[in-house]
Amino acid sequence: xSKGTExxxxxxxxxxxxxxxxxxxxxxxxxxxxxxxxxxxxxxAHFASKKNLQLQVLEWAGERFLDDVVRPAFKAPRGEPRVRxxxxxxxxxxxxxxxxxxxxxxxxxxxxxxxxxxxxxxLVEQQKGWIGILRECVCRAVAEGHxxxxxxxxxxxxxxxxLMLGWHHAARLLDDPGAETRARRGFEALLKxxx
Amino acid sequence: xSKGTExxxxxxxxxxxxxxxxxxxxxxxxxxxxxxxxxxxxxxAHFASKKNLQLQVLEWAGERFLDDVVRPAFKAPRGEPRVRxxxxxxxxxxxxxxxxxxxxxxxxxxxxxxxxxxxxxxLVEQQKGWIGILRECVCRAVAEGHxxxxxxxxxxxxxxxxLMLGWHHAARLLDDPGAETRARRGFEALLKxxx
Numbered sequence: 283x284s285k286g287t288e289x290x291x292x293x294x295x296x297x298x299x300x301x302x303x304x305x306x307x308x309x310x311x312x313x314x315x316x317x318x319x320x321x322x323x324x325x326x327a328h329f330a331s332k333k334n335l336q337l338q339v340l341e342w343a344g345e346r347f348l349d350d351v352v353r354p355a356f357k358a359p360r361g362e363p364r365v366r367x368x369x370x371x372x373x374x375x376x377x378x379x380x381x382x383x384x385x386x387x388x389x390x391x392x393x394x395x396x397x398x399x400x401x402x403x404x405l406v407e408q409q410k411g412w413i414g415i416l417r418e419c420v421c422r423a424v425a426e427g428h429x430x431x432x433x434x435x436x437x438x439x440x441x442x443x444x445l446m447l448g449w450h451h452a453a454r455l456l457d458d459p460g461a462e463t464r465a466r467r468g469f470e471a472l473l474k475x476x477x
Numbered sequence: 478x479s480k481g482t483e484x485x486x487x488x489x490x491x492x493x494x495x496x497x498x499x500x501x502x503x504x505x506x507x508x509x510x511x512x513x514x515x516x517x518x519x520x521x522a523h524f525a526s527k528k529n530l531q532l533q534v535l536e537w538a539g540e541r542f543l544d545d546v547v548r549p550a551f552k553a554p555r556g557e558p559r560v561r562x563x564x565x566x567x568x569x570x571x572x573x574x575x576x577x578x579x580x581x582x583x584x585x586x587x588x589x590x591x592x593x594x595x596x597x598x599x600l601v602e603q604q605k606g607w608i609g610i611l612r613e614c615v616c617r618a619v620a621e622g623h624x625x626x627x628x629x630x631x632x633x634x635x636x637x638x639x640l641m642l643g644w645h646h647a648a649r650l651l652d653d654p655g656a657e658t659r660a661r662r663g664f665e666a667l668l669k670x671x672x
Contacts, residue, residue, distance in 0.1 A: 302591075305502075305588065307503065308502065382591070384591075388587055392584050392588065392645075394650070396499075396577070396649070406650060406651060409646075409650060436659070437663070440659040441640070441643070444663065445636070447642035448635055448642055451638065451639075454591070455589070456601060456604060456605060460631070464631070464636075467632055468636050475666065
């Protein structure tokens, strides 16, 4: 890996961390430069514009999410174990990556839903991709006989996504020490109803 | 109501609407003044600072939420009917109030979770108050015999809050036309498990 690529990756790691707290709109080239103790013009050479930076941050966060959450889960056996592994990896990934604001997708989703344009479009594609992965893993658990054959896989994916948003709300906004236990209980109830 | 109070309320209505799209951080006195076709100095006379504006927006949105969601639900009979009415009112309130960005609490929650200070503190108190109301109504449904006596009321409140966050994500970010149906199905499943 060239020195330039290494620098770019280090900048993007920092940009994901910063945007998890300040949002994609709060991620200005000036703020990122200050955070990196780098000149704004040096940063500009890498990203050219705030919009381009935002798009690259989404792409980078998407790659890291695949590395940390999705790919390792696909090493678990198909069906319920894989669904469980997705859930576990998801709970852990922001902390494991030292992303200080929790899962950046939760931040991006609430922030960008009313901001039309290429950044929102990219985010929507990514989030649809993620829900699609969840759904596929749930359908596979039906095919394997782990979940009952009339299960509405889209509904399961919706409720699991909801539980994770609720966990973020309880843990990060309300500082509820029981948030993770509640997310786990909700997940077990979801599995129980699906079996 | 004095002319000054009327003006202040009209400004706050507009500020809630604007912040539902741009967030509390995006709600600058300059932007709000432009939106209201009012001078920035005129607005400054009402609110003195962005932080004060944010705090008054939270208070105002809180009052409207009580008017639209909570108080009408308390006209429904205690127990499950009241829980159901809270859910129905919540689904409708942002649209009924012409708040264009959907439920502003979803926006505020994701935005403020990493921004320590009085605005976050106020929001946390309000959100804890809301979860407390949900919880009380669920516990009352247990006392009335509508829900089984071992029900974990905190867990029910957590899962209902989660469903609403999921609905916002699916409806507003993903433009999923089935979002409301999914939220309703999730709610009915929650009720069924509680009975």
